[in-house]
Amino acid sequence: MKKINDYLNPPKILVLGFAIIILIGTFLLTLPIATENGKGLSFLDALFTATSATCVTGLVVVDTADTFSTFGELVVLTLIQVGGLGFMTFGTFLFILLGKKISLKERLVLKEAYNNISISGIVKLVKRILLFTIIIETIGATILSIRFSFDMPIGTAIYYGFFHAISNFNNAGFDLMGEFRSLTDYVDDPFVVLTICSLITLGGLGFIVFNELYEYRMTRRLSVNTKIVLITTFILTAGASILIFLFEYNNPNTLGTLDSSGKGYGALFHAVTPRTAGANTLPIADLTHASLFLTIILMYIGAGSGSTAGGIKITTFAVLMATFWSQLKGKEDIVLFKRRIEMQTILKAITVALSGLMIILLVTILLSITDKGHPFIMYLFEATSAFGTVGLSMGLTPELSSFGRVIIIFTMFVGRLGPLTLGFAITRRRTKEAFHHPKGKIMIG
Amino acid sequence: MKKINDYLNPPKILVLGFAIIILIGTFLLTLPIATENGKGLSFLDALFTATSATCVTGLVVVDTADTFSTFGELVVLTLIQVGGLGFMTFGTFLFILLGKKISLKERLVLKEAYNNISISGIVKLVKRILLFTIIIETIGATILSIRFSFDMPIGTAIYYGFFHAISNFNNAGFDLMGEFRSLTDYVDDPFVVLTICSLITLGGLGFIVFNELYEYRMTRRLSVNTKIVLITTFILTAGASILIFLFEYNNPNTLGTLDSSGKGYGALFHAVTPRTAGANTLPIADLTHASLFLTIILMYIGAGSGSTAGGIKITTFAVLMATFWSQLKGKEDIVLFKRRIEMQTILKAITVALSGLMIILLVTILLSITDKGHPFIMYLFEATSAFGTVGLSMGLTPELSSFGRVIIIFTMFVGRLGPLTLGFAITRRRTKEAFHHPKGKIMIG
Ligand SMILES: [K+]
Ligand SMILES: [K+]
Numbered sequence: 001m002k003k004i005n006d007y008l009n010p011p012k013i014l015v016l017g018f019a020i021i022i023l024i025g026t027f028l029l030t031l032p033i034a035t036e037n038g039k040g041l042s043f044l045d046a047l048f049t050a051t052s053a054t055c056v057t058g059l060v061v062v063d064t065a066d067t068f069s070t071f072g073e074l075v076v077l078t079l080i081q082v083g084g085l086g087f088m089t090f091g092t093f094l095f096i097l098l099g100k101k102i103s104l105k106e107r108l109v110l111k112e113a114y115n116n117i118s119i120s121g122i123v124k125l126v127k128r129i130l131l132f133t134i135i136i137e138t139i140g141a142t143i144l145s146i147r148f149s150f151d152m153p154i155g156t157a158i159y160y161g162f163f164h165a166i167s168n169f170n171n172a173g174f175d176l177m178g179e180f181r182s183l184t185d186y187v188d189d190p191f192v193v194l195t196i197c198s199l200i201t202l203g204g205l206g207f208i209v210f211n212e213l214y215e216y217r218m219t220r221r222l223s224v225n226t227k228i229v230l231i232t233t234f235i236l237t238a239g240a241s242i243l244i245f246l247f248e249y250n251n252p253n254t255l256g257t258l259d260s261s262g263k264g265y266g267a268l269f270h271a272v273t274p275r276t277a278g279a280n281t282l283p284i285a286d287l288t289h290a291s292l293f294l295t296i297i298l299m300y301i302g303a304g305s306g307s308t309a310g311g312i313k314i315t316t317f318a319v320l321m322a323t324f325w326s327q328l329k330g331k332e333d334i335v336l337f338k339r340r341i342e343m344q345t346i347l348k349a350i351t352v353a354l355s356g357l358m359i360i361l362l363v364t365i366l367l368s369i370t371d372k373g374h375p376f377i378m379y380l381f382e383a384t385s386a387f388g389t390v391g392l393s394m395g396l397t398p399e400l401s402s403f404g405r406v407i408i409i410f411t412m413f414v415g416r417l418g419p420l421t422l423g424f425a426i427t428r429r430r431t432k433e434a435f436h437h438p439k440g441k442i443m444i445g
Numbered sequence: 446m447k448k449i450n451d452y453l454n455p456p457k458i459l460v461l462g463f464a465i466i467i468l469i470g471t472f473l474l475t476l477p478i479a480t481e482n483g484k485g486l487s488f489l490d491a492l493f494t495a496t497s498a499t500c501v502t503g504l505v506v507v508d509t510a511d512t513f514s515t516f517g518e519l520v521v522l523t524l525i526q527v528g529g530l531g532f533m534t535f536g537t538f539l540f541i542l543l544g545k546k547i548s549l550k551e552r553l554v555l556k557e558a559y560n561n562i563s564i565s566g567i568v569k570l571v572k573r574i575l576l577f578t579i580i581i582e583t584i585g586a587t588i589l590s591i592r593f594s595f596d597m598p599i600g601t602a603i604y605y606g607f608f609h610a611i612s613n614f615n616n617a618g619f620d621l622m623g624e625f626r627s628l629t630d631y632v633d634d635p636f637v638v639l640t641i642c643s644l645i646t647l648g649g650l651g652f653i654v655f656n657e658l659y660e661y662r663m664t665r666r667l668s669v670n671t672k673i674v675l676i677t678t679f680i681l682t683a684g685a686s687i688l689i690f691l692f693e694y695n696n697p698n699t700l701g702t703l704d705s706s707g708k709g710y711g712a713l714f715h716a717v718t719p720r721t722a723g724a725n726t727l728p729i730a731d732l733t734h735a736s737l738f739l740t741i742i743l744m745y746i747g748a749g750s751g752s753t754a755g756g757i758k759i760t761t762f763a764v765l766m767a768t769f770w771s772q773l774k775g776k777e778d779i780v781l782f783k784r785r786i787e788m789q790t791i792l793k794a795i796t797v798a799l800s801g802l803m804i805i806l807l808v809t810i811l812l813s814i815t816d817k818g819h820p821f822i823m824y825l826f827e828a829t830s831a832f833g834t835v836g837l838s839m840g841l842t843p844e845l846s847s848f849g850r851v852i853i854i855f856t857m858f859v860g861r862l863g864p865l866t867l868g869f870a871i872t873r874r875r876t877k878e879a880f881h882h883p884k885g886k887i888m889i890g
Contacts (some may be wrong), residue, residue, distance in 0.1 A: 113493040152750035247814070289813035289821045297806065320799060334792075343649045343788050347779075350795060351772040354765060361742065369692070370752035 015417055016087070018054060022413075025050030025079045032071035041067070043361055044405055051409045053079035055416035056308050057277030058173020058391020059382070059408060061398050065178040076174055077163055084203075084308045085133060085168030092287040113369050129207050132214075133169070139197045140165035145192040164279075169174050170200040171308045173278020173391025180398065183269075187281035188262030201237070203304030205229060224339040228318045229304045231337075236314070240271035244291050253286035274298035276309040278391020284381075287393045292377055292394070299388040300356060310389030310415050312356045319349040356417065360387050363411050370403040371396070386411035459860055463499060465533070467858075470495030470524045479517035486512070489673060489850055491764040498524035501724030501753050503836020504548035504827070522608055529615030529648070530578060531752045536597050540864050553554045562720035577659075578614070585644045592636040604639055606624055609724075613644040613742050614752040618723020618836025625843065628714075632726035633707030638714050644750060645722040646682070647747030669784040673763045674749045676782075681759070684764035685716035689736050691805050694825050698731035721754040723836020730839045737822055737839070744833040745801060755834030758799045764794040780878020800863060805832050815848040816841070831856035
């Protein structure tokens, strides 16, 4: 019994579980009834689509609406919801497990960070996650359906409303608009832009933050983790909106032709979507280099831990920035919102950030070898988009060679599972060392 | 008296001193006798060249041999030698100052790290640095002069021998070959390639390492700092040689047309030069994207602390990698060569690495705005080359707008002074805090 438990530790269950879901999805998408042409998808393209949907990425090698039958689209939607919810609940579960472990040592700290959530509250928690998800998705779907009903028959509008609400709350980036054009038709439409931006942002906060906000009426207090996620999300969204607004102001292919409120909606959407939703209202390949590089940085950062979003996570970014700032100011303690950050947290942040960076660098170099002849930024962009499970594309993904497709499939899977399971593995396997080496002096900088 | 001392702390002396040297150089290069056409250089181009030479970078807006008179070339060479030696001696001096401060607390550790060098030994040390420099440069110049004498008159060969020995030992990247072609004529010439690779590598080790190697006959021991620099230099050089050999093997514009030993020399040179010398034997713009990206990563890393090279420095890279690895293995201590790395060293490494990254990201975005219409990788490449004071160029620098030139001038200056003075500032200003905030729990990854 002990052996089975050792073998099937939580990270392995996560990896295996998602691999099985992806394989089932792949099988379903290869069925003749899955595609409009009645032939079914090739194995590699089906594997790509199933991985992209389950890992809530949104990179596509075939256009969703143009290729799939309604059955195929519903398979994709189900994979998104299972993948998204799966990560949310499993991420929350893992987080509580981590907390549980630490709580033996530092109950007081825990009490603040996790609002007294304990293993015994798991069932209640999962119920609450489900409830939150259903409520938010339904509200989003209703608003979108009403808006879409002006452009299409009411039945289609409702279907589209639900599909896009679910896809965007789960930060999945899939759409039904056809011709790989995502939401470009709605670039200056306040209903669509504001609704989808809200769905994306809420999905990216993560359930722990969610739950704290929900309970704020009673508790009247937020943990430092939640404060970091909320404030950093606000700063990144506002900062990126302003920068993209400026970078694209005169670009005739993006914001240039829109009026000033249209420019604002376009900039806001493209500040929100890189972290890590994947829908777009502007043609990505036509963005300026400045906006593309900013997007790459935002895709790398991602959103909240234990959320449906990918990337190194917003807290990792905030901890590294706080470290940087404290060091520049010559402070001994690294402090965020009047709370000292433990060295262990900083070491974990370095590890997560470096692992993300190394994966992106490796994938960029590999893609430039397997799929020659494209501008360099395309490789960097698609690699970061896949790692961050973002789904934005400059157009390279549909043109990828089979090798390139396999590389992106692996990257999405690793990107989705990596940081979380890595974080868990680090905290779990830690051992007190009996022997300490003497200190060594090293010149830095 | 105290006030003057407070104002003129070592980092400020360094910044001021180099600014003055650059301005003198700028003035000299605008003189009519400095250029072959007898008109002198424009102020901005002279400032650019003087900054590039003093900061031992090697990025050029005008070709050195084609533009400058012998007087102008000697001004450039003098700036290189003053800049290079200045940083070596000043860097060593700073390092000893740092050591001195720490020694009050941890004499035993210090004793190992610095081989008992103390402030009182400064004069002896500066003498030794000068002696090392003269000996190594003379040996290099002699070999190169002999080799060049087969291609040109003996007087020119000796001049060229000294110029390229000094330029490369100081990792300055300037050359006299004309037409921006650097050492491409000597791509498969073992004398030139091996001599210059040796000069670059020795110059990049830094004087502390140098001195330890020199004293090894007596002491029979190396500090952990020296071991890290030597081993990491070897790993990076060998690894990059193999990768570039593979990436360029079939590239008809680079290694493709050479025989296998020529391919080896070409790959070796381009593994060595990004850290952070700046001469090239292959046409940079024709390298594959994989090699270019690898070069960017190597330029960012750089070579040894307190050496003539730039970048975040090899020890910073090694400490971050060791942190990453220890965390993956779940180890409590971060250990390199049986020596525990202090948390303070890791925090400093994060700060130096992040500051480098942020400068490069900012400069890349700025260049893409001020100088539109080039491939993205060019901006990233020139920004990293300037920050790392490397001097390799894909060809963007000579075409830069005035804004772009000013940005690169600033980047070279900050890149040269930044990490070192930053490192010093961090260690110096540290204050014990009277009040500690309580710990906060944060979700990472
Ligand atoms: K996504
Ligand atoms: K250089």
